[in-house]
Amino acid sequence: MSVSFGAIKALSNVTLSINDDSDICGIIGPNGAGKSTLLSVIAGEVSPSGGTVELFGDSNKKKLNPETVNRKGISRTFQIPRPFFGLTVERNIVTCGLGVNNLNDSQEKAKRLLKILELDKHAHSTAGQLNLAGRKRLELAKALMTEPKVLLLDELFEGLNEQEVDSLVNIVKNEIASSSIKVVLVEHVISALRKLANKVYVLNQGELIAEGETEEVLSDEVVIEAYLGKQKV
Known part of the structure; x- marks a missing residue:
């Protein structure tokens, strides 16, 4: 190309x-x-x-x-993380799965990804409270939610x-x-x-x-x- x-x-x-x-x-x-x-x-x-x-x-x-x-x-992450800063970490992830799953399935998958990416302790914090490493992991979780x-x-x-x-x-x-x-x-x-x-x-x-x-x-x-x-x- x-x-x-x-x-x-x-x-x-x-x-x-x-x-x-x-x-x-x-x-x-x-x-x-x-x-x-x-x-x-x-x-x-x-x-x-x-x-x-x-x-x-x-x-x-x-x-x-x-x-x-x-x-x-095909899904991607970005060089500069792009979270929904005002939403919780968990809600960020759930939102990105709604195009392929219903709400209940998205919530269950989000919980699994929170654990895998070691973000579970930040689940109810807003994305804006995460440090750079946390935002990178959140960026990855959001991309994975689209399967x-x-x-x-x-x-x-x-x-x-x-x-x-x-x-x-x-x-x-x-x-x-x-x-x-x-x-x-x-x-x-x-x-x-x-x-x-x-x-x-x-x-x-x-x-x-x-x-x-x-x-x-x-x-x-x-x-x-x-x-x-x-x-x-």
């Missing part, structure tokens, strides 16, 4: 595939590489200027709206300390990916990427410059230079 905003080319002929061999697929690259734009195209929020997005065998050359994409089984087949995570670990990263890595790996949900992970926190992704794509200035198994890609000199200059990843 390709995406242009006026004269600016955000993505140029980028091709990637999420299948049974890539339960957790990583996307990395320097700031401005086009990573979040790529997620936005998949999620139906941005129209591709060229190319095709194929969702579960259904090929579309035009933009699908976010609701249609979500109903097909996705593919989960797009946009810098989920950014801004978290090492302990918070490790705790959330375990949840993504043991509670989410293990339940057969495919995960696409846009991430700058390489320690988390290493522990989770079995395949990585690398974007630079809107172009795909490398793809393959995680450790192989992260040790590629072209990737190292594009991503971190001459530093070792």
Whole structure:
């Protein structure tokens, strides 16, 4: 796919595939590489200027709206968490499940997610009272309430300390990916990427410059230079 905003080319002929061999697929690259734009195209929020997005065998050359994409089984989180600040944590989660479940089922599922994401002690606090780590977990819970087949995570670990990263890595790996949900992970926190992704794509200035198994890609000199200059990843 390709995406242009006026004269600016955000993505140029980028091709990637999420299948049974890539339960957790990583996307990395320097700031401005086009990573979040790529997620936005998949999620139906941005129209591709060229190319095709194929969702579960259904090929579309035009933009699908976010609701249609979500109903097909794709959900996402955002780089900056977007809770309903005035609602309780539990009500935030329940609300996001009402499109696929009735109220009783949404409430039951919300209780399970509160426990899995270790938010149960904050269930009756407003979302605005959560710290960044809590808001990231809430963002994840909201996305999971729509029962996705593919989960797009946009810098989920950014801004978290090492302990918070490790705790959330375990949840993504043991509670989410293990339940057969495919995960696409846009991430700058390489320690988390290493522990989770079995395949990585690398974007630079809107172009795909490398793809393959995680450790192989992260040790590629072209990737190292594009991503971190001459530093070792």
